[in-house]
Amino acid sequence: MILDRSYGLELQPSAPFHFDGTFHKPSHFPSGDIAWQPGTLWTTRRIANDLLGLKLENTGTVDSPCVRLTIFASHSLSAGEMAAVGDEVASDYDLYADLSSFDDLLGRDELMRPVLGRWRGMRTMGGPLYESLVICVVLQNATVRRSVQMLDNLFRAYGDLLHFDGQALYGFWPPQALDAAPEEALRALKVGYRAKSLKRISGQFARGECDDSALRCLPNDELKRALLKIYGVGPATVWYLMFEVFHRNDAFDHISPWEQKIYSRLLFDQELVPAEQVLTEVERRWGRWKMLAAHYLFEDLFWRRTHAPVPWLEELIRL
DNA sequence: CATCAGGGCCCTG
DNA sequence: CAGGGCCCTGAT
Numbered sequence: 001m002i003l004d005r006s007y008g009l010e011l012q013p014s015a016p017f018h019f020d021g022t023f024h025k026p027s028h029f030p031s032g033d034i035a036w037q038p039g040t041l042w043t044t045r046r047i048a049n050d051l052l053g054l055k056l057e058n059t060g061t062v063d064s065p066c067v068r069l070t071i072f073a074s075h076s077l078s079a080g081e082m083a084a085v086g087d088e089v090a091s092d093y094d095l096y097a098d099l100s101s102f103d104d105l106l107g108r109d110e111l112m113r114p115v116l117g118r119w120r121g122m123r124t125m126g127g128p129l130y131e132s133l134v135i136c137v138v139l140q141n142a143t144v145r146r147s148v149q150m151l152d153n154l155f156r157a158y159g160d161l162l163h164f165d166g167q168a169l170y171g172f173w174p175p176q177a178l179d180a181a182p183e184e185a186l187r188a189l190k191v192g193y194r195a196k197s198l199k200r201i202s203g204q205f206a207r208g209e210c211d212d213s214a215l216r217c218l219p220n221d222e223l224k225r226a227l228l229k230i231y232g233v234g235p236a237t238v239w240y241l242m243f244e245v246f247h248r249n250d251a252f253d254h255i256s257p258w259e260q261k262i263y264s265r266l267l268f269d270q271e272l273v274p275a276e277q278v279l280t281e282v283e284r285r286w287g288r289w290k291m292l293a294a295h296y297l298f299e300d301l302f303w304r305r306t307h308a309p310v311p312w313l314e315e316l317i318r319l
Numbered sequence: 320c321a322t323c324a325g326g327g328c329c330c331t332g
Numbered sequence: 333c334a335g336g337g338c339c340c341t342g343a344t
Contacts, residue, residue: 029326140327146341147326192339197328234328256326318325319342322344331336 001171003053003072003164009086010059010068013095013123016103017065019058021122022093026302028125029144031135032155032170044162044171045128047085051171053164054089062121067095072164091216094123094247102249102289109285111267112293115300122296126245129212130205131172133230136237137197143318146190153189154198175205197232204230220248243291252282252291258316259298265312266297 023041035042039058044051053072060066071077071085090096103120106112126132138150158173158181178186179202186195204210210230215223223246227238235254242251255263255275264273267281286293305313 136327141325141338142327143325143341146339149341187339190340193328193337194339196338232328236327240326258326316326324343325341327338329337332334 001051001074001160001162003074003162005073005076007071007073007077007082008068009071009082010066011086011090011095013065013067014098015065016062016121017095018062018119018121019067021119021299022125023056025125025299026306027299029148031151033172035167035169042165042167042169044169045085045088046172046174047088049174051160051162052085053162053167053169055165092126094126097123097247102292105286105289106293106296112296115296118300119296122299124244124247124295126247129210129215129245130175132241132245133201134198136240137194137201137232138191140194140237145319150189150191154191157189175202178202179206200231216246220251243295249292250288250290252294253279255279261316262298262301262313263294266301
């Protein structure tokens, strides 16, 4: 599908804002709907029944931020539709967050001061709930390479390849597509038992039983309860969604074993510290900002790794 | 060649 | 609340 019309829009994130820290997460696995180079992000969005290409460019600085959003479409867009896309982008990347007390807190923390120096203004990278759920499901009980393969297979079978601005990126399928697909067809894409979760999740979205914007208004405990009701969502997935998708910056009550090892190194300079102790420590240090602070530390480590391998970390990343 | 665990979760007892 | 089963894949 060729998206040959483009529409420009300016977004003004709250200051400070870190463009590359927000729009590229080296700890995430690469997916066919995103491309990044310093200062520019390309991605896609399915909004209602529209497939759109998005380009975000850094046209400001950390302390005087400005982002140019270009929307690519196959047909003309109204001013209202453009504004809706702008709002969704701002919400997905938490562009209007007030991080002033977070910055104060990190600035007083010996360990975090240099990290803050590198990433001041970084936000979390969320996305539509349905698409995030699909990512979570392919992450479950799988190594990185397999997750990449499963998502790629799904994109090739059910996604739409969108051509815009010299890029070719996949747009997600509508939930109805997987709802209607036979489970066997999904299993043929090597997703295994996850086929059942994908179908049931897609069914819930197709019938309108899940609503991103309604969920966004809920307090933490109710949101968590609502998410756990979705089939295939357990402790690991709910943790990911609470933080990355719903920007609950204190959502740190679960650690997977490999992350436990990473935080053991970063916080205690030890190979393995009990999970409980890690959770107590992040609460003590960062309180209501504990997950966002941990995210800064985590992404900082993965950025360092892109410049030079971190030997102890390489062993923990199972490809 | 076989066995096993991996960035979980559901279901059963 | 504990533990078995689940798909596939690469490591051993």
